[in-house]
Structures are given as C-alpha cells and as structure tokens.
Amino acid sequence: MSDESRTRPSVVDLRSDTVTQPTEAMYAQMHSAPLGDDGLEGDPTVRELEITTADILGKEAGLFVPSCTMANLLAILAQVQRSEQILLEAQAHMVNTERGAATFTGTFLLGIPGSEGAMDLDRLEDALRPGASPLRTAMIALETSHNAAGGTVLPLLHMVAVAGMAWTRGIPIHLDGARLFNAAVHLGVTPAEIAAQVDTVSLCLSKGLSAPAGAVLAGPTSVIAQARGLRKMLGGTQRQIGIVAAAGLEAVTVMGARLTEDHATARRLSEGLNKLDPRIAATIPQTNIVQVNLAGTGRDSGYWVHDLEANGVLSRPLGERGLRLVTHRHITPADIDRAVAAFRSCLAAA
Template sequence: MSALNSHDSGAGIALPVDLRSDTVTRPTEQMYEVMRTAPIGDDGLDFDPSVRMLEEGVATLLGKEEGLFVPSCTMANLLAVLAQTGRGEQVVLESSAHMYTSERGAATFTGLFYLGVPGLRGEMDLNHTEESLKGGKHKLHTGVLAMETSHNNSGGAVPGLAHMQAVYRLAEAQGVPVHLDGARLFNAAVALGVSAQAVAQHADTVSVCLSKGLSAPVGAVLVGPSAMMHQARRLRRMLGGTQRQAGIMAAAGLYGVQNMVSRLSEDHQRAQHLSRLINQLGLPISASQPQTNIVQIDIAQTGLDSNAWANNLESLGLLVRPWGKDRLRCVTHRHIGDEDIERAVACFKQGVRLVAG
C-alpha cells in the first residue's frame, strides 16, 4: 500500500494519487532518525562531518576522486559547466536534454553558448556530435560536453553504455571534458543491471540527485577530479550554495544512497504495469514503454490538450504533469503502491469518458 496516497486523510477521504514526480517523496522513519542524530559542524568554515561522509561516500561509489554536496542537481550541473569552461565557449548537449531545455542558466550568467545536437531517446547522433566538437577558425571552442541518464524528456530512457563510451571517446579525442547529468543515475544503473560506477565511468564529472527516488528531502552531489572539484567548491560559495549545519540533510542523502537504490526496481515495475494497463484499455490514449519510472501518456487523439487533461484528472483524484501539448507525464515512486496504479488507470478511464462527454 502507498505510504501517502492510498490511505485516508483522516476525514474519510482518500488522498490523490500523486504521479507528478518522484520529487514528492518523503524521508523514511530511518532517515528522520539519522537526521536527528547526525554529527554536524559548519560546512562553510571547517566542514561538516556528515557532509564529508556523504561527499566521500558518493565519490567512492561513482569511482571519482572527490564530491561536493549542493542544494540541488541544477546547481550541481551549473557548477560542472562553470568549473570546466571559459567565457565565450560552447556547451554541447543532446537537443532535448534537461540541461538544454530547462537549465541554461550558465548561458545567462556567463556568456556561454549551448549547442544542441540531434538525438533519439537521449542518445546523441555521433556524426553531429563529432562535427560539433571539432574546433576551427570560425567555430566556438567546446568547453564541455554533457550527457544525461536517465533521459527526462524521453520518458526516462536510458542511453546504452556502448553509446556513452562512444561519446566519451569522441570528446576525449578533442580534449573536451564530459559531464553527466545523472539526476536519476541510480534508476539508469538499475535498469541496465550494472553498478552506478559502470555508468559514471563514461564521464569526467557526474551529478546525482538525492531528493527523487532516493527519498531524501533535499540535495545533490557533484563528483569529479579533485582539481576541478576545488574550483566547483569555490564557485559554490559565490553562488550562495554553501550551507552551514548541512549534515542534517547530508545524513538523509547518505542513507538514501546506501539503502534506497535497491528498491528502485519496484518503481520501474509499477511504471511498466501502469503502461500495460493503460494500453489495454482500448481507448484513444497510449502509454510509452518505460525503462525506468517515467511513463508518458499520449492524449493527442482525444482532442483535449494536456493542461485540460491534467485538470480533469485532478478532479478525479489523480495528479499528473502536462508534458507538451499532447502528452502527460506520470512518475512512480516509493509512495505509489499497486492500489494506486489501479486507481490511476481508473481515473484515466473516467477521463476519456469526460472527454467523450
């Protein structure tokens, strides 16, 4: 049973099934306990012991030299770009990557240029990528290349390790560092059946989010070579990302990394179950085939746009996110149980009836 969605609110009314994102997850009771008892210091002065344990633990887990705890994965990605580029250089990414569509803050703040290359389900076209990396008299120098796994805008698709290795080698041949936006890296590793380090080895710097499927309340970790991380730590202070008794939150993140990864496969299985049930309805909506915990619902044939659909579903007790004009995004997580999947499917069925009028 769901920890948050299937139980009654106390007034005899069931809470909505919340499939908007895995960012809605709450800490476990064990997390609350480690937060309460975490040794803490001042991370802006002489470091915080719990923060250091998290940074060292994640760096070791991903096979990198050093880690840096930051408030969000957006900041981690920004620091990775800022620490490895110079003003007027370009950042090469797949054209639908989250860093390209939603996180171009570095361009605003520093005068960097973001160049999107064609791709499919998060995998960059290798010919376009190679051409984009080549320098020349009339071309911008590439400061960093960024990949993403799992790939948010492609419905949680997971680029293959062979593809990641090929991209890494193209960048390496041009002397360009590679950053991996691994907000859901652990989901990707679970989907591939490999260790997180096996994924992270195809990048120089890697960011991971702690507050999605791992259920920590806040935070992310950026890992990479020590020299680069020293620069990132300096930049973190300039961006206002240095925190004081941050060990309270870091302890929850470390617990998540150590204890919550193994259960991510449950979220993937429920996403697959949701997809199957929706596609079995025989209605003018269709669900993607998820590799991880994200399901995209195509509602183009219903004649109603995604915002109207989201509003209708909310009135029926289901929360989803509009994803473009003709798609809805559903994300499974720790608080979604089998009963919640059944309720969600029933809401979609009722939603189609509302559209039919």
C-alpha cells in the same frame, strides 16, 4: 508515526518523483547526525556524504550542494570558460529547463539532435570537426536517465563512443545524472560503471532516492576543489547542513536497490493505459517515467489534468496533448490500478 502513515498521500500523485518524503530511517539519521559549520571547519556528516558518494560513483571527490541544477552549473563554471561551447543532446534538461550555463557563465549551449536521449554520433562528430564552429568546444554533456525522452537510459556503448570522441580531443564530459541510479538499475550495472565514462557527474538525492533535498557533484579532486569555491560565490554554503546530508547518506547507500519497484509500477501503468482505449498511447518505460499521448481523445492536457485531479490523480501536462506521469516510492500497484480507473472514468465522461 509509521513511515507509511507519514508519507502516504490521499491522492495518487504522479506529478514527479520529487514529491517523495524521507523514510523513517532518514528521520532517525537526521536526528542523530553530528553537525558542524560547512562554511568554517566543515560539517562531518556532509564530509561523510561527499566521500561516500564519490566512492560509489568511482570518483576522487564529491561536493554536496542544494540541488542538481547547481551541481550542473558548478561543473560548467569549474571547467568551461566564457565564450566557449558545450555540446548536449538537443532536448537535454540542461538546455531546455536549467539554462544556468548560458545565463550566468557566458558559455554557449549547442543542442545536437538525437533519439531517445542519445545524440546522433555522426552529428556530434560533425560538430567536433575543426572549423565547425568559431567557438571552442570545451565540454560535452550527457544525461541519463533522460527526462524529456521519457526516462530513457543511454546505452553504455553510446557513452563509450562519446568518451572516445571527447577524450582524444582533450574535452571533458559531464553527466547530468539526476536519476543516475535509475539508469544503473535499468542497465543492471553499478552507478560507477556508468560514471566511468565521464569526468564529472551530478546526482540528485531528492527524487527516487527520497532524501528531502540536495545533490552531489563528483569528479577529479582539482575540479571539485574549484567547484567548492564557486559554490560559496553562488550562496551554496549551508552551515549545519549535516541534518539534510544525513538523509542523503541513507539515500545513496540504501535506496538505490528499491528503484526496481518504481520501474515495475511504471510498466504496469503503461500497460494499463495502452489497454484502455486506442485514443490513448502511453510510452513503454525503461525507468519510472511514462509519457501519454492524448491527441486522439480530442481534449488538451489542461482538461485531462483537471479531470484526473477530480478523480484523485495528480499529473503534469506534457505539451498541449500529453501528460507526464512519474512513479516513485509512494506509488503502489493498487495506486496504479486506481490511476488507470481514473483515466477510464475521464474517457467515459468525455
């Protein structure tokens, strides 16, 4: 069975890049991967993935975990104590979606208002001033690309400025880099150049990179060693998980370069929707996420999700009057044209 026939859906699935299927090369690597017990002597394929990813990110060590959510949680558990504070952009995924830090660690998340996923530096400076909070700030967390901000990418100069504020105060920085490779492609730099501005970084393998599951947390050897012990406490030891790690290896070494294609289809989608009707307003994407404001149509997002599905396009609501559309490896330019035609049909029916 070819890669195309195995993975090509019968509908245009724009719900998320998490729907990507493994490539044929990944299946081949999974079939032949050497395995061990990751909870005992260690799995050789997992070790190779951890070393390779850490090297790509310019960090000392890496840790393979089931999800980027767990990677972010472990970064906090390994570096922040109970009743300490973490500063993040107010709409960060770790604040509004994961919530694991606040629920399981006894730490407090303080959202700093920002724009396009970047914290307002003056507000951040105010939050760091002595006496600004009764709690000690023990971490600053960044996100790039920024999910809620429509896949926007933090400028490197912004990250450098945050690093200057944090490191002069002895505060570590964690990067939620679930879509870090998308950010690197947009900036035209290596993932390591972005990761150089933070202490620890998480990387999701199962979005645009197309591995079936998993993430890697990378950082200093001492932090990763502590996170490895905490991973076991969270039930994250996965035994002969080299089968999945093999796909992850293919993801981090091969799949990053092709993300330019996803960014191009996202721009095609945005341009097509903005030409349709003034009642529809689509964001101009930096990466692979397009947010669509449908308030002018007088119909809520639930109606649009239903009607688009009836026209062969899957989407996800963004609030009451919007949609979030994400391009990925299974979406071709022809699929984008089909999606725009579906929007046109829905408008006509309305």
